Structure formats: C-alpha cells, structure tokens
Amino acid sequence: MPKQVDHRGRRETIARALWRVVEQRGVAHLTMRVVAQEAGISLGQLQHYFASRAAMLSFAMDFASEQTSLRVDRGLERLGDRPHPRDVLRLTLAEMLPLHADARATSRMSAAYVLEALHDEAVHEQAHRGLVQGRALTEQLIRQAIADGHIDPDRDPATETNLLLALTGFTPLIELHVIEPGDALAAIDLHLDRLFNGHGRST
C-alpha cells in the first residue's frame, strides 16, 4: 500500500514542520500558512491533509506522544527482557524531559498544547485523555512493583505516582537553564532511590 504510506509520511512531515514553528518562532506564529511554508508545500496541499488548524494540531500532538513512546520502547529494549521497574520509571521520566533534540521538540509541543487546551475544549479533552492514560500506566507499574517487593508496601501508589509525574516540572527549569540536565537527573535518581529504598536496584 505505497499510497497510504506516502499519505502518512506527508502528515508526519507536516507535523515536524509544525514542531519547528513552535520551537523556533513560538505558538504565536502557528498558523496553517506558516506551517505550509515551513513544510515546503502550498497552503492548498496542507489543507488537503488537514481541514483545519485544530485537526493539524491534534495530529501533531498525537504524533509527539507516539514519538515519545517509541523512544521509551527503544530504551526498554536496551534494558533487556525483564527490566527493573526503577529503570523503566527513570527512562520514561527522562524521555519526557527536554534532554536531547527529539525530546525537546515533543516536550515543547506538549507545553504549547497545554496552553492551547486552556481555551480549546477539543484540545483539552485530547490532552486530558493522553495524560490520564499515562498516569494510569505509571500507577499500574508502581502497584506491580509493590506487589513484586520492589517498593515498600506502606507506600501509597496513587500519591507516589503523582509525585513522580510532577517531576516533569524540571522541564521549564532545564529549558531556562536554571537547573542543569545532569542535576535534574541526579534529583530524579535520588527520588527513585528513596522510592525503591532497600528494595533492590537492577544495575
């Protein structure tokens, strides 16, 4: 099905152009005209793939989430067959922070999307759904780690999940060079060490 592949490929090219606009010029410049220009296509061609700015944004956001998941999956493969839950959590958190070019693009896209969500119900609903799903997966992982004896059973899985997700708050602090990437990772490691305190570490 070469035609479908091209179609998907073209949409991804557009999504990446959209990310570049957000990254280099800011959401204030995020119009269909500017994205078409950045992608090197005409406005008419862009409209063939996305009927509206909202539809384009929606795809770009889903694509950003997909890319983040792919990076996490590739990292998990490197961790071997039965990765330690501490390593899975560290990898997932690290890939949500702007620590390298790809992660920076998806992270900036997410930040822009949160702001859009404040005054756009469809964006709010989509972002909400994605985050609730991510939160549920994290809590499931922590519950399993407790069941498997990796985390003290006295810990409350819901609150520990919330604390871990809140650590994505390193994002603006890294972006604005207030906290060095290495220091953010050291703090995350310390937090994870305390969570898994005395209950083993894989590496």
Add this chain to the structure above:
Amino acid sequence: MPKQVDHRGRRETIARALWRVVEQRGVAHLTMRVVAQEAGISLGQLQHYFASRAAMLSFAMDFASEQTSLRVDRGLERLGDRPHPRDVLRLTLAEMLPLHADARATSRMSAAYVLEALHDEAVHEQAHRGLVQGRALTEQLIRQAIADGHIDPDRDPATETNLLLALTGFTPLIELHVIEPGDALAAIDLHLDRLFNGHGRST
C-alpha cells in the same frame, strides 16, 4: 505624586488585560491591538505606556512575579512571627500552582512566558534571572532549616531544592484535570513530611 500612581495603575490594568487574553484566548492572540481592546483603551494609548509587545510582556511578567510574592507575603503574615520553614515552603509552592483565580492567572502567564523565552533572548534572560533568584532563596531557606535542625544534615540542600521546585510540575496536571488540587497538595505535604522527617512540624 498622584500622576505616577496613575501611571503605575494604568500599566497594571494593561498587564491584567494581557493576562486575561493569555488565559481566555491564548498566546496566539497576544498582540498589542488585542490587549488594548481587552483593556478598553486605544492602541495609541497602549503604545504610550509600552513601546513594544516585548516591553508590555516584560512588565506583565514582572507584575505576575510581584503578585505571587505579595500573595506569599500575605500568607507568611498569617503564619506569625517566626514561621516554620516547612510552612514557608508549602505556602510558596502552593502559591505557584493554579489553585485559585489569582494564582491561575500568574501561573498561566508564566507558562506562556516560558514558551516565549524559547525564541526570544530578552524574555529568556528575564525569566532565567527571576527563576535563578527564586531557586537561590529556596536553597537558602533549606540550608537555614538544616542549620536550625529542622532537616537532617545528611540531606543535600541543592538537590532537595531542585526536587521541591520540580513539584511545580503539578501545574499542567491540575490545569488538565489529571490530578485534583487536593491530591497535588497531599503529595506536596508527603514530600515535605519526608524532607522534615522527625525534625518537627509547627502545626
């Protein structure tokens, strides 16, 4: 000097109009024309107070920081003469989260500002300076709390400061209704309890 007071008052009115635009319509609509309209003045009058969009944004951001500090100061007054460092940290963190209308306005303004900073050096410099200063004050408070025996001396002040500041990551999770405000505060309390573990709590 009634003339100066009016001048300042008018600038604050404009800053609040700017916040409302960010909050209700998004940064994509943040032009001088739209802000003038929202403030109920002409574009010419707005330009009398701010020569450029950048100058207007810069003032609005400083004003947002000032308002947050004022709210923290008012809260500190209620804590009495010698507030416990745990209560000071909790109050400061809580006022940075979008938990009530005023805090929501300044918090959304900050988020918009971080995105602007990514492609505007002057904004980057201003936001960086403000955050570095806030971080230094927090670390100073933690060092003092260690010196006063409120926190275990084995704790690393720099890393504990970084972890605390990262908890502002609850902001998008609260805005998108992924984590309830009460659950975010419960997680912050748990984190602070651990930081001050066995070293006293004022209330």
